[in-house]
Amino acid sequence: MSESDDSAVTEPSLPAPGEDVARGTGVALWKQIAERIEAEILDGRLAAGVRLPTEMELSERFGVNRHTLRRALAELAEKRLIEATPGRGTFVREPPIRYPIGPRTRFSEIVAREGRAPSGRLTGSRIEPASAEIAAALGLAPGTEVLRVDIVREADGVPLNIGSHWYEAARCRDLDLLVAATGSVTRALETLGLGDYRRLETRITARPADEEERRELSLPAGRTVLVVDAINGDAQRRPIQYSRARFAADRVQLVVKN
Template sequence: MSVLDDAGVTEIARGGGIAAWRQIADDIEADIASGALTPGMQLPTESQLAARFAVNRHTVRRALAELATRGLVRATQGRGTFVEARPLAYPISARTRFSENVSRAGREASGKLLDAVVMTADAMVAAALAIPLGAPVIRLDTVRLADGSPISYGHGFFPLPRFERLGDAYRAYGTITRALESRGVSDYRRLETRISARPAHAEEAAKLDLAPGRLLLTVDSINVDATGMRIQFTRAAFSADRTELVVES
């Protein structure tokens, strides 16, 4: 147990059989549990923490790595280390909407369109959308966030020419639902969802501000319009530390 002394230095118990880095991690975890450190709050720098605990930066770095492994903090390149929010309960049902799910949890939803690419459908995309192999599609690459924290990174495929310039609509309206509305799809529902888990690839880890190799929940989904026509196939990766997928009947 550490004690904050009058000089503002947190003393670490020496020689008690508990490594200094673990004591530091436990101390910061206790601050998070007590509410002294709240979700989204930025931690002091490594140098400041090293001074506070009277240790070297390597010891602090190991403590922060342990906290990141526990899913309690998130290190962001060039910005610092932040307290993670509680995992978001994300319902998956016949009518899954990212913005609605996030708002229902009392958090602010947002999204970023990283790229919009016109391409030909490979075997997987063609089968998912029930279109001929090689048919034209538009792929939207997006990162979706809750309270500014990246929750999912994915690729959505939409058949052409029906959804021509869908990327422009997404940029204008900020959500897939509204972008589809602008293309005449007033409502849609989930036809199929497949969920699995695997470690994050380097690109996914970078997009989601995760350490490489952290666990992802992957969701492949197919949406159809009111007539049953397949309109969207999405492959999305969710941070397992930040998301709890809840399958609803």
């Protein structure tokens, strides 16, 4: 038998062994399950970063069907207590990463300092003519060939941001191959002798995530991204990189360093 709606309780009357979700009280089972798991998160029995049992295991634990369980998990996700990552499972949410933005901003160093494991993967690259915006940022004539490199960066396997980076193609040829090999923009630039780059300008805005961002960042509909546009320069303050990073807004706390 199954529940016909949220409040009509038609699950078997006997509670699951070792559990005390109450049948026949008028309180929907999914709500009771959500409250139980929330309590375990808040009192530390389920620590931040811990992967929850599978849907089947939780269904068996509480003696309910998967529809009921999924309503409970959806409630916890809406409260930002848990987060599902495709291919990895559902995890208790980690606190937002404190992400300082200053003269020397390095993703891997920042994430590692927070006790997380940084990683990156190249999702695309191409040579294209510089738009007016990119040309102005890099001090080039519009239409000059630029190399675009797209990369998704993660912390403990959870996607944190999507970055699009533009470089003068003649100066940074094969940079995309180096990014693919190392998973790091910084290490790739170091190989080209440009590793000591510095932040020249940062602009931060916010907007709803688009379809690509929701897919790459594993975000549900309606979530927000923080868009960080930045210009980085070499030791002579000559621009070498224009970047646009889209951060999952609830996974980071951007801190502007003076």
